[in-house]
Amino acid sequence: MGEADSPARVSREIGLAIDHAACDPAAWDAVMAEIGRLVPGVWPVLQMVDAAGSGLPLAQWGWDPAHIESYEAHYGAVNPWLPLVLSTPTMVSIHSEERMPAESLRHTEFHAGWLRPLGAMTASSGIKLIDADGRLAMLNLQHERARAEREHGRLAAIMEGIGPRMRRAIETNRACFPPSAARVPGETLLDRVADPAFVVTRDLRLVEASRAGHALIAGGEVLRVGALDRVQIRDPGLAGAVAREVALACGGDPADGAPDIASELAPGPVRIGEALWRVTAIGLRQDLRGVLGMARLLTPDHLALVVLRRTVSDGARARHHLAALGLSPAEIRLALLMDGTRSLVEAAGSLGIRHETARSQLRQVFSKLGVSRQSELAVFILRLRQRA
Structure with missing residues (x-):
């Protein structure tokens, strides 16, 4: 393999297209096309999901649009490879034939309805780009199972080479191009x-x-x-x-x-x-x-x-919520400690106040939050932290 086909050179070439997508979210399909051109024999697809909204349209190249539509409408939800993706760290390449071979899925709905119609293109290599704050972004390269073992090393090098650049471009998209913001002509x-x-x-x-x-x-x-x-x-x-x-x-x-x-x-x-x-x-x-x-x-x-x-921060959001319910700063500090992990005596010791003072503050917390037991307060605080 010469320099023209080396993973480093291919990554640099794809990176030029990624730079454009960072400044124009509509250009992600062009990035997929560039991957398809420089890595013959793969069908690339990029999926981005934001918990604040829904799954965003897939950017892809080489796929039958009807096959993509069926994945978005149904088969994405029953994809048995998804738990593997979610449990793998970001920027680490994943290869289906190593982790969960297509043959092992033969009796699943996913295989019968979605993989089998792909013919020989039943293997995939992928990389998770983002998995934080309710957002997920994944790049997948679909390819023939026959070339899976032969190509794993090269595909891994390419994906891990372009992955950080794609992550930065996606984050820039999110910061600069919120979906709800209409573009004004001439706006930079x-x-x-x-x-x-x-x-x-x-x-x-x-x-x-x-x-x-x-x-x-x-x-x-x-x-x-x-x-x-x-x-x-x-x-x-x-x-x-x-x-x-x-x-x-x-x-x-x-x-x-x-x-x-x-x-x-x-x-x-x-x-x-x-x-x-x-x-x-x-x-x-x-x-x-x-x-x-x-x-x-x-x-x-x-x-x-x-x-x-x-x-x-999560803690600040929780404190702001309790303040909006009428708790004083001292009552907020005590309430946040009463999450079921310590007694009132221990909470008072952590705060450096007397037990009698803590007990008086706790009565005020109960009254303002509408609870009557420490167990109820603990549930309230835990749920508040989850929402924060």
Whole structure:
């Protein structure tokens, strides 16, 4: 196998199409077509599900549309491979013939109604891109069972090569192109981003920002712009997350101090006070900068679009809910400890208050929440945490 067919070269080629999809959600079908062109003999399909809505239309290439429609309408719900996908970590390739061979499904409805009509294309290789916050994104490559064992290594290298780039592009779609937002003619990408967003160089010099980004800079509590227009982030954890994502988006490698491709897992949120911050970054090549309204010839070669998404922590949401029900700060602190894992004496000790004080506060909690027993309060608190 020469360089022209190597997984690294194929991943780079597919990555160019993924960059376009990051700035245009309608381009995911073109990404699937590029995978089909560069990896002959596979039918790629990308599925994204958001608990806030429903399963989004599948982006695909090579499939009979009727077969895709039947999967969306029925067979996706009875797919026996789905539990394997859900139990496998993100960015780890999965191969059906290794984990659950098609032959083992012969007596299932899924095999009879959906796999058998595919003829020889009954094996698949896939990778889970996102599995967090009620969202799931999966890339699947359907192929002939006869080539499954021969192709596993190459397909795994390609999927794991493009997976992190696809994850960042999907996250950018979510931040920049909410389904409910109608596009205004002439509107640039930065105009559409509701969250704080920044176009920066590899060394974090600011080139442009969204309206929310400028507001965050003006506030000065989270970040500021210092000498030479360099973005300075006050919290070390958030600063590290931004630097890492920008380095990866700009093509960072271990020699530059950036993580290697194997470490490109979805970054977790950074907690600052009661807020959780998530960082997403994609690289912006020269041919993509027009969507930002930027002059191509006046900007550096390596730029990244960084989006910061702020949410309130689960504990803060629970405290806000209890405050809305009339509990005082002291009563909220006690109520949240009474989840069935400790006695009132132990809760009082944790809070550094006398048992009699805790008992008086507990009576007020009972009255305001409409419960009469500690067991009822424990159920209330547990359910509140689940909703938060």
